[in-house]
Amino acid sequence: MTMKRMFRLSLLTAGLLSAFAAQAGTVALQHARVIDGKGGAPLENTTVLIEDNLIVAVDTDEQAKLPKDARIIDLSGKTVLPGLISDHSHLGMIDGLTAGPQNFTRSNIERQLRQFQRYGVTTVTSLGLNGPLFQTLRAEAHAGILPGADTFGADRGIGVPEGAPPMNVGPDQLYRPTTPEEARAAVREMATRKPDLLKVWVDDFHHTLAHKMKPEIYTAVIDEAHQKGLRVAAHVYYLDDAKRLVAAGADILAHGVRDLPVDDELITLMKEKGTWYISTLDLDEAFYVYAEQPEWMKSVFFRNTLQPTLAAQFDDPAWRAKVLADPQKVKVDKASLQTNLDNLKRLYDAGVKIGFGTDSGAMPLRIPGFAEHRELQLIVQAGLTPLQALTLATQNAAALLGLDDRGTLAPGKRADLIVVDGDPVQDIRQLEKIEAVWQRGQLVSGPVVP
Ligand SMILES: [Zn+2]
Known part of the structure; x- marks a missing residue:
């Protein structure tokens, strides 16, 4: 956090911060509308009781039993929901408009984790391309001593020689094995560092790369990973690859299928195997939408996520013209998004397990924190209700990671939550009216302001 921002934050939330942030103890969030993350209708006139790091009770205002020393916050007219959880992001890849290994630094990663947190994303999964520093930062995040969102990750990940x-x-951020034996050795090496998941990149990025990953390589990775008790998330684009990966035992499709409509064969296979699906709708839209300058780009909520060089790029008519000058590319990305939207709805309705992620942080246009809000809006555009979308980003996203300590507001869960001055169940964009973010029972951030 810059000094300037810290000062601003302290001015705007001085009352709350001075009253609560410095002390542990019991806090009662009273008179709130609570979206508990479990998918049911919001609970009105509800009290969330927090003791130290944890939620200890969620009751109606009448039934809530408040300890004498509880500090009370009146949240009449506001909504409380669990902090968002990203199952697919990347840390330390980008800084402004640059990308490269020079960005995998503590200060850059902390900056990104703070930005996620300010936007209500309190848990982030860095799905591959993590250098050795990641182990240290993940341990600090879990211990609550790293500023920003809590962090999980997929170690380095496994790509393709001269490919993805x-x-x-x-x-030290990626393996590119040439044989199944090398692939197994890479898995064994990563397993020693206790990753939360593993990652493989399978496809050829719209046929721009020379090779795809050979099935014998990802089959070896999946087999070795499962022997080590690790699950494998796969970068996919094509329906064919998705089917082969699911059949081979991949545990998570880390992107949506975007070339063709999903079919019964994939749906049946995914349900049979219990495979998770992360649609990353924001990804394809991000390639072109900023050049189109939609109205929401003027909002403080959006502008505040931008580093100066990215803001300057968006404001540059020449950059916008260049992006839009390739109608073929824009057409492909728009078609990918539409296919992705349709496929998400189809898979959701069929009962396939859906997580939440955007690939934020992988490229400058995939903006940490904002991408997750845009993803929720796109999930609603796909035909899910705002409540269903929020359930994906909370309870489901936690379940994908195998975490039972978060994702819902219930006794015993971490007190990671967002206070919103509005009702995102009526309109998902109201989630942008963040009033406060709490993590591990501490008020960590206030509203997003200029
Ligand atoms: Zn990714």
Whole structure:
């Protein structure tokens, strides 16, 4: 947090911060509308009782038993919901308009984790391309001594020689095995660092890369990972790859299927295997939408996520013209988004397990914190209700990670929550009216302000 922002924050939320942030103890959030993350209708006139790091009770205002020393916050007219959880982001890849291994630094990663947190994303999964520093930062995040969102991750990940991912990363951020034996060795090496998941990049990025990952490589990775008790998330784009990966035992499709409508074969297979699906709707939209300058780009909520060089790019008519000058590319990305939206709805309705993620942080246009809000809006555009979308980003996203200590507001869960001055169940964009973010029972951030 810059001094300037810290000063601003302290001015705006001085009352709350001075009253609550410095002390542990019991806090009662009273008279709130509570979206508990479990998918049911919001609870009105409800009290959330927090003791130290944890939620200890969620009751109606009448039934709530408040300890004498409880500090009370009146949240009449406001909504409380669990902090959002990203199952697919990346840390330390980008800084402004730059991408590369030089960005995998403590200060850059902390900056990103703070930004996620300010936007209500209190848990972030860095799904691959993590250098050795990640182990230290993840341990600090879990211990509550790293500022910003809590962090999970997929260690380095496994890509393709002269293939995916096409990013410029250091040799300590990725394996590119040439044989199944090398792939198994990479899994064993990563397993020693206790990753939360593993990641493989399978496809050829719209046929721009020379090779896809050979099935014998990802089959070896999945087999070795499962022997080590690890699950594998796969970068996919094409329906064919998705089917082969699910059949081979991949645990998570880390992107939506975007070339073709999903079919009964994939749906049946995913349900049979219990495979998770993360649609990353924001990803394809981000390629073109900022050049189109939708009205929401003027909002403080959006502008505040932008580093100066990215803001300047968006304000540059030449950049916008260049993006829009390739109608073929814009057409492909728009078609990918539409297919992705349709497929999400189809898979959701069929009862496939859906997580939540955007690939934020992988490229400059995938903006940490904002991408997650845009993803929720796009999930609603796909035809889910705002409540269903929020359930994906909370309870489901936690379940994908195998975390039972968060994702819902219930006794015993971490007190990671967002206070919103509005009702996102009526209109998902009201989630942008963040009034406060709490993490581990501490008020960590106030409203997003200029
Ligand atoms: Zn990714």
